[in-house]
Amino acid sequence: MGDVARMAGVSHQTVSRVLNNHPNVSNNTRERVEAAIARLGYRRNTAARSLVTRRSRTIGVLACETGQFGPANTLLGVEQAGREAGYFVSIASLREVTSESINDAMAHFSGQSVDGIVILVPHPDVLAALRDVSVPVPIVAVGAGVGNPLKGASLNQRLGARLAVEHLIGLGHRSIAHISGPTHWIDAAERIEGWREALATAGLDADVLLQGAWDAASGYRAGQELLQHDAVTAVFVANDQMAVGVLRAVQEAGRQVPGDISVVGYDDQPEAGFFMPPLTTIKQDFEELGRKCMEEMLHQLEGEAGSQDQIVDPRLVIRATTAAPSH
Numbered sequence: 001m002g003d004v005a006r007m008a009g010v011s012h013q014t015v016s017r018v019l020n021n022h023p024n025v026s027n028n029t030r031e032r033v034e035a036a037i038a039r040l041g042y043r044r045n046t047a048a049r050s051l052v053t054r055r056s057r058t059i060g061v062l063a064c065e066t067g068q069f070g071p072a073n074t075l076l077g078v079e080q081a082g083r084e085a086g087y088f089v090s091i092a093s094l095r096e097v098t099s100e101s102i103n104d105a106m107a108h109f110s111g112q113s114v115d116g117i118v119i120l121v122p123h124p125d126v127l128a129a130l131r132d133v134s135v136p137v138p139i140v141a142v143g144a145g146v147g148n149p150l151k152g153a154s155l156n157q158r159l160g161a162r163l164a165v166e167h168l169i170g171l172g173h174r175s176i177a178h179i180s181g182p183t184h185w186i187d188a189a190e191r192i193e194g195w196r197e198a199l200a201t202a203g204l205d206a207d208v209l210l211q212g213a214w215d216a217a218s219g220y221r222a223g224q225e226l227l228q229h230d231a232v233t234a235v236f237v238a239n240d241q242m243a244v245g246v247l248r249a250v251q252e253a254g255r256q257v258p259g260d261i262s263v264v265g266y267d268d269q270p271e272a273g274f275f276m277p278p279l280t281t282i283k284q285d286f287e288e289l290g291r292k293c294m295e296e297m298l299h300q301l302e303g304e305a306g307s308q309d310q311i312v313d314p315r316l317v318i319r320a321t322t323a324a325p326s327h
Contacts, residue, residue, distance in 0.1 A: 003042070010033060014029060018030050018033040057087050057088060058088045058089070058115060059089050060089075060090050060091075060105075060114040061075065061082075061090065061092070061118045061120065062120065063075050063091060063093050063094070064093065064095075069269050071120055071143075073286040074120055074143060075091070076290075077287045077290025077291075078118055078293050079091070080287065080290055081290035081294040082118075084291075085294050087115070090109065090114060099132060102133055114137060115137060115138075115301055116138040116140065116301055117135060117137060117138070117140075118142060118297065120143060121143045123186055124184070125184070127141075127149070138297060140152045140153070140293055140296045140297045142154070143186060145186050151296055151300070152293060152309070153289055153293040153295075153310040154289075154309065154310075155289055155314060156311050156313045157186075158190050158191070158197065159194065160314035161191040161194025162197060162198040163315070164236045164266065165264075166198050168236065168262060168264060169199075171262065173233050174325075175205075175232045176234045177209070177210065177234070177235040177236070178191075178206070178208070178235065178237075179226065179235060179246065180210070180238045181212060181214050182214070187238075188238055191266065192209065208229050210226060215241055216245040218242060219243060219244060219246045220245030220246070220248055221245070222242065222245070223249025224249045224253075226261075233260075233262065234263070234325070235263055236266075239266045239267050240265040240267045240269045243264075243265035243266075243275075244275060247263065257321050258277070262280075262322040263280070265280070266282045266284075267282070267283075268281045268284070273319060277319070277320035280316075280319045280322040283315050292310040296310055
């Protein structure tokens with residue numbers, strides 16, 4: 001830093017102000033300092049800085065099921081928000097959720113002196129395994145749902161399911177099936193409840209519930225079973241990957257989407273608009289989820305009281321797989 005100061009013709013303190021984005025630095029001075037930083041290839045010594053500030057500027061992220069679209073993009077959203085807030089993100093991805101694996105991850109984070117830990121919670125086993133773990137830094141949960149004991153941020157899964165089903169009801173469908181994800185997942189359970197709530201509000205029965213496993217193959221098998229229910233004219237599928245399988249099952253049976261059956265997916269993954277036909281689905285804002293997560297973390301790091309639950313609402317994206325029933 002002293003070398004930068006000498007080259008720029010400023011004080012050591014001025015270099016520090018530029019590095020910390022302090023507003024009381026003239027544009028001309030800032031440009032000279034930034035030019036010296038670039039020429040010298042200066043990088044902060046984070047180890048030395050942490051000794052002074054007692055902060056490592058590192059957030060640990062405990063994740064599992066990151067091979068799935070939702071958890072993977074939630075992780076990406078948290079990582080981006082952390083970096084925007086000036087924090088490096090250290091990720092521990094669990095192969096299986098056990099007290100031992102979580103304790104190992106927490107010990108790893110402790111060795112890195114992380115300032116806080118973000119927990120990605122796709123199913124209740126993670127929360128259960130955390131109950132006996134003592135952690136001396138703030139913890140924020142992502143995706144644990146409303147009313148969980150940890151503060152954090154969640155996507156409003158029930159609202160997303162209701163938006164999907166209400167769209168189908170508005171088109172005139174009266175027998176609407178649901179293909180869920182694994183019911184031990186928090187997201188899957190919440191979407192089931194949203195499906196039921198929307199049907200109950202409309203005075204309709206929730207009598208065709210099939211279970212998938214988030215992948216296209218399970219959606220294909222569930223789609224074949226779905227076609228045995230002649231009265232069903234629409235289906236809400238718990239993610240886009242399973243919806244791909246449903247589309248194939250319907251087409252192989254010589255029936256049409258949306259002519260014979262309307263399909264709504266969930267997630268709005270990048271390929272959804274290029275399915276045949278393009279998929280009507282529910283879009284989740286993972287970037288906003290990451291930002292709200294980091295907002296809560298920063299509140300806790302500063303000793304401030306954040307909100308108990310920060311909720312991100314999804315929205316309906318209408319494409320070509322939904323229409324009024326033909327019978």
